[in-house]
Structure formats: structure tokens, C-alpha cells
Amino acid sequence: MPIDQLDVLLDTPSIREALTVIYERSDESTEELEWSDVRDALSSQQWGRLIEEGVLVSGGTGFVLSNPERIENALEQYDELEDEAESRIEPARWSTVDKAAGAFALALFAGYWSSGVQNAIASVENAVLGPVTTPSPSTPLFYCSRPSRVSTRRSYKSD
Structure with a gap:
């Protein structure tokens, strides 16, 4: 898998989280995983995309990470970048x-x-x-310009 392709995948937070889960649950890529091992934390679309992109490859009875060292390094770099970004955020000050x-x-x-x-x-x-x-002085004009409603109905008394 090319380095650029891995970077594009890791730019998506959901895929980055999915790779982190897979890496941790496979005991740092020493064990094979099946869909049933990660379905509580990953969607089927994430699992399928990782297989399609070649991040997960078929092992003996399950799937393994294709290049675990490179994935581990990339995840660590993203963690460091996120930590730096969080430390740079200053609280808003009231003027x-x-x-x-x-x-x-x-x-x-x-x-x-x-x-x-x-x-x-x-x-x-x-x-x-x-x-x-x-x-x-112009206020009375507003009141005078409105047409008055005078009732034109006549009432007749009935005997």
C-alpha cells in the first residue's frame, strides 16, 4: 500500500479510529482478527474499506494488518499532531x-x-x-388617516 494512500485513509477520523481499534485488538498486530472480533467497534463499511484498500489482508484464518509498523508509526504521528493542536487552543477571553x-x-x-x-x-x-x-406633530395624521368603521346596518324592532 502506498504511503499517500495510508495518509488519505488516516485523514478520515472514523478510519483512524477503526485502525486504532484493530491495532489494539490484534495485540499490536501479532494475532489475526475476524469481523466478529471488532464488529462492536467498527461498522461493516469501515471493515470493508480497510480490506478493499489493502490495509487488512487475509491471513490463515482471519485478517492481519498489511504493514503494522508503518500503520503504528502513522497512528503515533496523528496522536502527536492532535496533542499539539489541543495544547495550542487557548481559552476565549472576554473583552x-x-x-x-x-x-x-x-x-x-x-x-x-x-x-x-x-x-x-x-x-x-x-x-x-x-x-x-x-x-x-405628525402623530395625529396617522390616527386621522385611518377610515372609521361605521356600522350601516339598521336594527328593526320586532313586535
Whole structure:
């Protein structure tokens, strides 16, 4: 099996996991495996793909890894790369704006339970949004432009 082909297979996380399981269950490729030995951890598609690609070859009564040393080295390299990637991930830091937005959100939540907080938030809201909600000279035009609905039905009294 060419080296590039093994690298392409190992780029797929599910195949990499399948190879790890096969390698471990075959006691580092000293024993032959059958499908029944790994069917609880591998799908039939993974098992079949490994056979088709030549990673697993037929042994006496089961299947063995075609080149266990190369597969072991490749799996170790991927493990090292994953460990390096995990160590490089830094936790996200909150900026001042993020902290202020979080504090404001908590204050709004607290406003549901505490009438003091609710009144404080309402007074700030009125100061900020009050000028926007006051009637302007054009406000009566909106109310006058709507057609009124006058009932044209007549009611007759029956004797």
C-alpha cells in the first residue's frame, strides 16, 4: 500500500479510529482478527474499506494488518499532531464590552424578580426611549388617516 494512500485513509477520523481499534485488538498486530472480533467497534463499511484498500489482508484464518509498523508509526504521528493542536487552543477571553453586555443581561434577568432592579431599569429605559415615544406633530395624521368603521346596518324592532 502506498504511503499517500495510508495518509488519505488516516485523514478520515472514523478510519483512524477503526485502525486504532484493530491495532489494539490484534495485540499490536501479532494475532489475526475476524469481523466478529471488532464488529462492536467498527461498522461493516469501515471493515470493508480497510480490506478493499489493502490495509487488512487475509491471513490463515482471519485478517492481519498489511504493514503494522508503518500503520503504528502513522497512528503515533496523528496522536502527536492532535496533542499539539489541543495544547495550542487557548481559552476565549472576554473583552470589556463582552463583560458589560453580560452584566447588563444579568441585570435584566434580575429585573424579573426584584422590583427595585425593575424600577431602576425602567427609569433608564424611560430616559433613553422617552423622547422617541413622545407624540410628534405628525402623530395625529396617522390616527386621522385611518377610515372609521361605521356600522350601516339598521336594527328593526320586532313586535
